[in-house]
Structures are given as structure tokens and as C-alpha cells.
Amino acid sequence: MLSTLRADFRIIFERDPAARNLLEVLFCYPGLQALLFYRVANWLHLVGMPFIPRLISHIARFLTGIEIHPGATIGQGVFIDHGMGVVIGETAIVGDYALIYQGVTLGGTGKESGKRHPTLGENVVVGAGAKVLGNIQVGNNVRIGAGSVVLRDVPSNCTVVGIPGRIVYRSGAKVDPLEHNNLPDSEAQVIRALVDRIEVLELQIQALQDKQSVSKSPALVAATSLEEQISHDSQWCNLRDKAIQEFLDGAGI
Numbered sequence: 001m002l003s004t005l006r007a008d009f010r011i012i013f014e015r016d017p018a019a020r021n022l023l024e025v026l027f028c029y030p031g032l033q034a035l036l037f038y039r040v041a042n043w044l045h046l047v048g049m050p051f052i053p054r055l056i057s058h059i060a061r062f063l064t065g066i067e068i069h070p071g072a073t074i075g076q077g078v079f080i081d082h083g084m085g086v087v088i089g090e091t092a093i094v095g096d097y098a099l100i101y102q103g104v105t106l107g108g109t110g111k112e113s114g115k116r117h118p119t120l121g122e123n124v125v126v127g128a129g130a131k132v133l134g135n136i137q138v139g140n141n142v143r144i145g146a147g148s149v150v151l152r153d154v155p156s157n158c159t160v161v162g163i164p165g166r167i168v169y170r171s172g173a174k175v176d177p178l179e180h181n182n183l184p185d186s187e188a189q190v191i192r193a194l195v196d197r198i199e200v201l202e203l204q205i206q207a208l209q210d211k212q213s214v215s216k217s218p219a220l221v222a223a224t225s226l227e228e229q230i231s232h233d234s235q236w237c238n239l240r241d242k243a244i245q246e247f248l249d250g251a252g253i
């Protein structure tokens, strides 16, 4: 416990260029004061004392503007700078040496029960006003930009910014939000569409040609000429029958 308190105290000088001396840090850093209250409340919470831990947390919030549920788990050397408006939920876990600025919420989405608050790895920076919501895992050395809303797991060594939070740096390398290597190739798409269209037109032309060649097939030609022949023959028969009939009529037969 003592080493944790020492780390909570010392880290302020390392992390805050504005920190001048011991007195200033002890009396003018609400983050440190809230953590001191939390450490007592958390100990009482863990030994199963009812009500008092919540009361301590409530008094701490009144004095510092920082609300840390006694059930939260907070590592050593955590620095809550400025602090006003910070809310850390009951099942949140904050790894060692996190730096948390004012207005940060480590909260639930309102849709989960049980473990419903985030888990932050070690050495995480959460910028002013950022909201980290839900039972998500934020890896070590992650930096969350001021004003971000993080709703999904973040791997270690990343920088996340925006709403919803998106990774802009991963292990020191810039992440292209447009992922240019995965962009759709519009020219290739147009060419593909044209090739497809040409294939369809070719098939249609082929079908027309087939139809034409079928209509000119020898069988059809033969059939057509036979039909013509039959028609011609039947016309001739009609004429012949008519002539015979006229002859018979003329002969009075």
C-alpha cells in the first residue's frame, strides 16, 4: 500500500511540468486526493464493509470532482490530471502508470451487466473528455485522443482518436484510414463491366447467327422447297380439275 501511494505521488512530478513542489502536489492535485480516498474505500470494499466505501467515494467526489467507484481496480502510479468530471465505474480496471485527464469516463454502455466497464493496460493515456465505454480491452501504451469515444478493443501501442474511436497509429506506424491498398479499383471495375457487357453482346450475336443459320439449314431449305412444290402442285391440280370440269360441262357429260 505504501509503495503504491509513493508511486501515485511521484508520478505527478514525472508527468506534469506544472508540478512544482510537495506541498503544491499534496494540496492542489485533486487527482492525487481522489486516489488517496479511493485506496481507502477500495480496501474497505474488498474486506466487505457495506456503505462506508461508497460514502467515502461520494465525499471524495464532493471534494475533488472525481468519482471513482470503490469496486474499481486501479494500479499504482496512476495520475488523474486536473480531474474534474472524471468518472471511473465499478468494474473498470486501470493498469499501472495510466494518465487520465479531466472529463474522462471509464463507463458502461448501459447495455451490459456484470463486468461492464473497460480494462486499461499499463501506461495508457486517456485525453481530456474521452469516453471509454463497455467491457472492452485497451492494451498497454495506448493513447486515446481528447474527446474520443472508444467502444471497441484497442491493441497495445496504438493511438486512437475520434468518435467512434479509430486507430491512427499502430506500433509507431501511421494507419491509413482509407487503407489505400484495399481501395476499390474503379478503373478495373469499369473495364470488368465493359468486358461483361461485351460477353453478353457476343452471346446475343451468336444466338442471332445460330437462328439465321438454322433458318438456312439444308433441312429447312428442303422443307421450304417441298412446301412450295406442294403448293405449286396443288394449284396445278386445281387448274387441271377446273379444266376437266369445264370440258365435261361443255360436252354435256
Ligand SMILES: CC(=O)SCCNC(=O)CCNC(=O)[C@H](O)C(C)(C)COP(=O)(O)OP(=O)(O)OC[C@H]1O[C@@H](n2cnc3c(N)ncnc32)[C@H](O)[C@@H]1OP(=O)(O)O
Pocket: 082, 101, 125, 126, 127, 128, 129, 143, 144, 145, 146, 147, 148, 159, 160, 161, 162, 168, 169
Ligand atoms: C490544461 C490541459 O492541458 S488539460 C490536458 C488536455 N490534454 C489532453 O487531454 C491530451 C490528450 N492527447 C491527445 O489527444 C493527443 O493528440 C494524442 C495523445 C492523441 C496524440 O497521440 P499521438 O500518437 O502523438 O498522435 P498525433 O499527435 O501524431 O496525431 C495523430 C493523428 O490524430 C489526430 N488527432 C490527435 N489528437 C486528436 C483528437 N483528440 N481528436 C481527433 N484527432 C486527433 C492528429 O491530428 C493526427 O492526424 P493526422 O495524422 O491526420 O495529422
Ligand SMILES: N[C@@H](CO)C(=O)O
Pocket: 016, 017, 018, 081
Ligand atoms: N498539467 C498538464 C496538462 O494541463 C500541463 O501543465 O501541461
